Amino acid sequence: MRTGNRLEGTVALVTGAGQGIGRATALRLAAEGATVAVNGREPAGKIDEVVEACGGVPAIADVSDPVAVEGMIAAVEGSAGPIGVLVANAAYMSMGPFLEQNPDDWWRQIETNLSGTFYLIRSVLPQMRRLGGGRIVIVSSEWGVTGWPNATAYAASKAGLISLGKTLGRELAPEGIITNVIAPGVTDTPQLEQDARDADVSMNEIKARYAAEIPAGRIGNPEEIAATVAFLAAGKSAALVGQVLQPNGGSTRSWA
């Protein structure tokens, strides 16, 4: 792992940081020297655990609530200082055949994944402008690039994030605020437990099924995605603007 002190003196807000990719990212950015604000929807033991492991601060808000997001981001500045790195990772997914998805479920996914990221960036921008620059890393999904059966709302929300990231890449780069998108492939996170339940198979079986469709022969792990976030958030990577990075083991083609 290429850690160092690349983020010494930087405050990084990571949303959805209680588990999976968000948790690994919080730990990684902390290892790079950042003060990490650890976001979760509500106070919980797993958030406290990440806060303690990071030596960071809690940042509780449902990202789909713009008022709560505004308050959370002001509170982070108050306790840790202005935010220089935003990792918009929080997401909600519900799978089902297109016509069986109800409008409430559609809107919850759009509101959390797409609008939530809009609320976060809108609230964090004044702080980045005061700092004279910043890095925004949006976590989309491979399914936002390729689409996926039974994941219409999720895939649509994640595709929306790609366009949001490309547009803000163009719009904000002149002032030194660099936006990029990561679209991870299937990753070994607690989300897979839901997939296993939906498919009525064991965790090992669902992982094997996904791995069989990936040229690299395995699914990803959260630390690999976190390393990609760290590269975009901390490295000499500013020449990447509005790009979509796809750590997915080569799974861009339909095998099923």
Added chain:
Amino acid sequence: MVNSNSEVGVAVVTGAASGIGAEVSDRLSRTGYRVAGLDLRESDTDFPLTADVSDHQAVHEAVDRVTEELGPVSLLVTVAGYYEMIPVQEITLEAWRRMLGVHLGGTYNACAAVLPGMLEAGGGTIVTVSSELALGGGSEDAHYAAAKGAIIGFTKSLAVEVADRRIRVNCVAPGPTDTPLLEPTSPWRDQGFLETLPLRRLVRPNEVAEAVLFLVEEGTFFCGQILSPNAGAVI
């Protein structure tokens, strides 16, 4: 005899004598790699070799020498290339063949030379170098963009072909970079052009090297992907 005790591995970098290739070689050396630099002229690397990458036989012989002297090659970065702008109707057959021969042929030759060793060792990493012009195209860039675009197709196919044998193949497609490849009078250095870039400046060689190093060291779930540090030229 060059010291063959390598902590990290043995890297072959084509086009190592200048610009992005020199920057990548330097970064790899500092990371602990033993770097063999292939170029038309001698490079400032651990094991400089002169060869024209478009010469299949010469590239194979060079890689054989690296293997004998430094050990099995675990990393290949194919940077060798050149740039020229020519209106499409003025591209001679010779200019076309040379452009494809160096970029696509050179990439193929180097990959073919190192692959047997990587397959035998049970792993390896390859980073090819394309260009933002392959993604976005450019006026008077037809033969350059065609050659660089072909590298992308080659990279993606090779990547899925060898992924299950622990060889990772990816590509970096830089935008206009501040290297000797861009002449002082190049339109890519024009202030009016730079103002059109979201980043408002040329890409720095160390930023391209950073992308290469990321793919080498930490991009472990990337397979057949294109990273394009291009200052926002193509989004």
